[in-house]
Each structure stands twice: as structure tokens, then as C-alpha cells.
Amino acid sequence: xxxxxxxxxxxxxxxxxxxxxxxxxxxxxxxxxxxxxxxxxxxxxxxxxxxxxxxxxxxxxxxxxxxxxxxxxxxxxxxxxxxxxxxxxxxxxxxxxxxxxxxxxxxxxxxxxxxxxxxxxxxxxxxxxxxxxxxxxxxxxxxxxxxxxxxxxxxxxxxxxxxxxxxxxxxxxxxxxxxxxxxxxxxxxxxxxxxxxxxxxxxxxxxxxxxxxxxxxxxxxxxxxxxxxxxxxxxxxxxxxxxxxxxxxxxxxxxxxxxxxxxxxxxxxxxxxxxxxxxxxxxxxxxxxxxxxxxxxxxxxxxxxxxxxxxxxxxxxxxxxxxxxxxxxxxxxxxxxxxxxxxxxxxxxxxxxxxxxxxxxxxxxxxxxxxxxxxxxxxxxxxxxxxxxxxxxxxxxxxxxxxxxxxxxxxxxxxxxxxxxxxxxxxxxxxxxxxxxxxxxxxxxxxx
RNA sequence: GCGGGCGUAGCUCAAUUUGGUUAGAGCACUCCCCUGUCACGGGAGAGGUUGCCGGUUCAAGUCCGGUCGCCCGCGCCA
Numbered sequence: 466x467x468x469x470x471x472x473x474x475x476x477x478x479x480x481x482x483x484x485x486x487x488x489x490x491x492x493x494x495x496x497x498x499x500x501x502x503x504x505x506x507x508x509x510x511x512x513x514x515x516x517x518x519x520x521x522x523x524x525x526x527x528x529x530x531x532x533x534x535x536x537x538x539x540x541x542x543x544x545x546x547x548x549x550x551x552x553x554x555x556x557x558x559x560x561x562x563x564x565x566x567x568x569x570x571x572x573x574x575x576x577x578x579x580x581x582x583x584x585x586x587x588x589x590x591x592x593x594x595x596x597x598x599x600x601x602x603x604x605x606x607x608x609x610x611x612x613x614x615x616x617x618x619x620x621x622x623x624x625x626x627x628x629x630x631x632x633x634x635x636x637x638x639x640x641x642x643x644x645x646x647x648x649x650x651x652x653x654x655x656x657x658x659x660x661x662x663x664x665x666x667x668x669x670x671x672x673x674x675x676x677x678x679x680x681x682x683x684x685x686x687x688x689x690x691x692x693x694x695x696x697x698x699x700x701x702x703x704x705x706x707x708x709x710x711x712x713x714x715x716x717x718x719x720x721x722x723x724x725x726x727x728x729x730x731x732x733x734x735x736x737x738x739x740x741x742x743x744x745x746x747x748x749x750x751x752x753x754x755x756x757x758x759x760x761x762x763x764x765x766x767x768x769x770x771x772x773x774x775x776x777x778x779x780x781x782x783x784x785x786x787x788x789x790x791x792x793x794x795x796x797x798x799x800x801x802x803x804x805x806x807x808x809x810x811x812x813x814x815x816x817x818x819x820x821x822x823x824x825x826x827x828x829x830x831x832x833x834x835x836x837x838x839x840x841x842x843x844x845x846x847x848x849x850x851x852x853x854x855x856x857x858x859x860x861x862x863x864x865x866x867x868x869x870x871x872x873x874x875x876x877x878x879x880x881x882x883x884x885x886x887x888x889x890x891x892x893x894x895x896x897x898x899x900x901x902x903x904x905x906x907x908x909x910x911x912x913x
Numbered sequence: 914g915c916g917g918g919c920g921u922a923g924c925u926c927a928a929u930u931u932g933g934u935u936a937g938a939g940c941a942c943u944c945c946c947c948u949g950u951c952a953c954g955g956g957a958g959a960g961g962u963u964g965c966c967g968g969u970u971c972a973a974g975u976c977c978g979g980u981c982g983c984c985c986g987c988g989c990c991a
Contacts, residue, residue, distance in 0.1 A: 572942095577940080683990050684990095690990070
């Protein structure tokens with residue numbers, strides 16, 4: 466008999482069908498046995514009736530996570546046994562035959578819907594099994610939507626998708642620590658960002674984006690840092706102002722939120738997650754304005770600091786939420802020397818640049834801005850930043866040949882997932898997280 | 914890297930404040946009961962070198978020192 470997916474069972478009332486899946490929990494009533502069977506499309510109650518003694522005997526053996534092939538008749542449940550709270554709560558499968566596809570060891574912890582409550586360490590040490598829990602599946606289904614909808618929105622706006630390289634030559638930029646690799650006896654590095662490549666591709670394709678892994682060797686042990694992350698990158702030419710980049714970034718995030726709301730409503734409900742509020746026009750403040758507001762509201766003087774720290778980000782979000790109802794706020798105008806060489810300095814006040822960050826619920830979601838597009842100015846910047854132009858020759862070459870005003874932005878898929886769902890730790894939003902102390906397994910001081 | 918917190922059964926946690934009999938509970942596991950359960954219910958059982966090393970004390974899960982591990986905050990962070 467051909468397999469029926471559990472989501473389609475309700476169309477087969479009165480018929481005999483075959484379904485396959487995993488046992489959730491057996492409810493043994495003595496003379497009759499119930500269990501829920503789960504496949505990738507949902508779950509349904511199966512019942513071994515007293516008239517079928519052989520089936521009862523078999524069903525008494527089952528434990529959670531056994532994989533079964535079940536044949537049975539789809540019955541409407543008797544009125545008093547209808548459960549309106551759950552999927553397929555008005556039907557059940559009267560088992561006629563069972564084939565065990567695979568037995569399961571006793572579970573090392575409670576994987577039931579209600580009892581599920583694990584330390585993050587336990588979760589990560591048992592990733593394979595934990596991924597069977599609907600809450601974890603919901604997290605990663607939502608992440609899938611985030612990445613898909615980024616891609617969709619980019620394509621709708623005529624951005625060209627390219628594959629950014631992960632292996633790069635000597636890094637020209639300062640800043641974050643990089644992973645060095647042995648490349649046929651020579652040094653190479655894992656990419657920290659497709660930044661220079663997306664600017665090169667932009668110079669030819671006008672608009673481009675990439676979805677790619679980036680690697681950071683920062684010794685950062687926090688709830689929002691990983692060494693390997695999925696970066697969603699975009700770059701666009703022929704802008705009139707950095708605000709064009711801001712607007713595109715805002716609409717991208719808006720589209721992602723809308724799609725998650727449409728496609729993952731059940732997952733959001735299961736996770737008890739509330740999407741952040743994005744109002745018609747996300748407030749935009751300069752760094753100086755942010756610092757002034759924090760001073761006025763909280764009396765904490767961070768005026769003149771070169772960047773925001775985590776406390777500033779939490780406080781400005783609180784202020785903006787109270788003033789406008791928005792969970793989002795753009796901050797622009799950072800000190801030029803604090804940011805990379807390619808960020809465009811404000812012509813009226815070159816000490817500050819036209820870089821921006823989008824902050825939501827106290828955490829940075831996205832950063833971007835206008836870039837330096839004039840070749841001569843770019844060479845000046847390279848000199849000022851004490852960089853070796855030879856190391857970024859291919860990048861500089863692109864700008865020799867007529868690159869119009871341009872800009873772009875990038876966001877981290879894991880961090881957005883974490884923030885949308887208000888998870889406490891980015892590792893919860895990462896299917897196989899890598900950090901300083903863990904690559905699947907905990908790393909010990911002697912190496913692997 | 915700095916600061917704070919935590920480490921008790923397979924999992925999640927009590928008992929630590931104020932040292933005192935045999936370290937408890939829920940879930941999971943084994944066995945029994947249950948003809949309508951809803952990631953059930955009832956009964957019984959098994960499961961512990963309280964992370965590790967040392968100290969104080971008549972007595973240490975509890976206090977002290979060290980050590981290892983984890984978590985959180987800060988720093989760092991295109």
C-alpha cells in the first residue's frame with residue numbers, strides 16, 4: 466500500500482491507509498493501547514482496539530522514537546473523544562497491521578512536549594535526538610523562511626545572486642581575527658565577510674547578493690557570537706544617498722518578518738514568540754543623537770564614545786519603543802576611523818561616516834551603509850588606513866573603471882532567528898553551532 | 914582576558930541559608946493494574962563515590978583552599 470502523509474489522512478476517512486513515522490508516546494490502557502505517530506507532516510493518534518489481540522501485544526512493546534509502518538482504517542472519533550486542541554483530533558487510525566522499521570534505545574531525557582526542558586549543554590551534546598523535538602524543528606523551519614525570504618526579496622528587486630569564496634588570500638583589513646589555513650604549504654584564510662567580493666560583483670552586475678558562511682576567530686564567548694555564521698549580504702549601485710541603502714535594508718527585513726508571519730504561524734505559536742514591531746518608517750538617529758537620548762533618559766553619559774555598547778543598544782531600543790512603538794531603530798554616523806576603509810565618510814563632516822546599523826530589541830541585526838566609490842578617494846582611504854594596496858589589487862581594479870555611488874548591507878541569519886524568537890542564546894538558533902569551545906563536541910585543552 | 918554564578922540519579926531540580934539519622938521529587942527505565950487515553954492515570958522496584966583533590970570538625974552535599982567543567986555579564990567583535 467502506498468504511503469499516506471499524516472497531513473493528508475483526514476481526506477481518507479473510512480479508508481484503509483498506510484502511514485510511516487515515529488512513535489511519540491504510548492498510552493497503554495491495558496485492554497487497548499494508544500500512541501501518536503509522527504512524520505514530517507504532523508502526527509495522528511493510532512489505536513490498537515481490544516478485538517485485535519496480536520496488535521495490542523505488539524503495541525505494548527513500543528517506546529518513544531521507534532520507527533513504524535502502520536496500516537489502519539481512518540475512523541472519525543466518537544463525539545466525546547474529539548480533541549479540538551490538536552492536529553487530527555477528530556480522527557484516529559484503527560490499526561490493522563504494524564511493521565517495525567527500527568527500534569529505539571530508551572531516551573536519555575524527556576523529549577515529550579510538556580516535559581522538554583534541557584540545559585543548552587545537554588541539548589548540544591545530544592543534537593541529533595533533540596532535533597526531533599517540535600520546538601527545535603520550529604526554530605529551524607523559521608530560519609529556513611528567513612533565508613528563503615531574503616533570497617526572494619533580493620530577486621524581486623533584481624539583485625543577482627553569486628557564490629562568494631570562503632578561502633581568501635592575506636587579509637588586507639584589520640579588525641576581527643581570522644582563521645589561518647594551510648594552503649599547499651602557503652598561508653590562506655577563511656573569509657570573514659564577502660564584502661570586497663560583493664563590491665566587485667556589484668561593479669559588474671549593479672545589484673548583487675550572496676548567502677554564505679563566514680568565519681570569525683574572535684575570542685568572544687557571549688550569547689550572540691559564533692565562529693561560523695550564515696551571512697546574508699547585499700550590495701547595490703546607482704544610489705542617490707546612503708538612505709537608499711537604509712530603505713532597501715528596512716524593506717528586506719520587513720519582507721522577512723511578513724513571510725515568517727505567513728509561513729510559520731504555527732511554529733511561532735508553539736514557541737510562544739511575538740514578532741518585533743516594524744512601523745511604517747523605522748526611526749533613524751545619528752550616533753550623537755542616540756548618545757544624547759541615553760543621557761537625557763537614563764542620565765548615563767556616553768556622549769563622545771566611538772561606538773555603542775550592549776547597554777547603549779538595549780537602552781536606545783527601550784527609548785524608541787516608548788516614543789514610537791517601533792522595535793527597530795537605525796543608527797548612522799559612526800566615527801570614520803572606527804569603521805573599515807571602504808565606508809563612505811560624510812562629506813560635510815568627514816570625522817563621521819555614512820555607515821549604519823539596524824538595532825532591534827537591544828541587539829544589532831544588520832549593518833551597512835554607503836561605500837567609497839571614487840577610485841582616487843579609495844586609494845586615499847587605503848593609505849590613511851595603512852593598508853597594502855597590492856593585497857586588494859583585484860578589488861581596487863574594479864573601482865578604476867567607473868563605479869557609481871553604491872552601498873550595501875549584511876545580516877546574520879542565526880542572529881535574526883534568535884532575535885525574532887527572543888531566544889536567550891544564539892546556539893539555540895544554530896543547528897550545528899561552532900564556538901570557541903565546541904565543534905559538535907566540546908573541545909578540551911589537549912586539542913581534539 | 915576580567916568579574917559573577919553554578920556543578921546532587923540518564924534528564925530537570927530539592928536538601929546548602931543555620932554542618933546533624935538512611936541525600937529526596939517529577940520525568941525516563943523494569944515489573945504489575947487500567948476498554949477511550951490525549952506527549953495519560955495508579956501501584957511496586959531499580960537507579961547516587963553530591964565534578965575532582967585536599968583541609969577544618971565528634972560530624973561535610975552543606976564551611977575553607979585548590980583544580981576541572983559549564984552558564985551569565987563585560988571586554989573583544991567589517
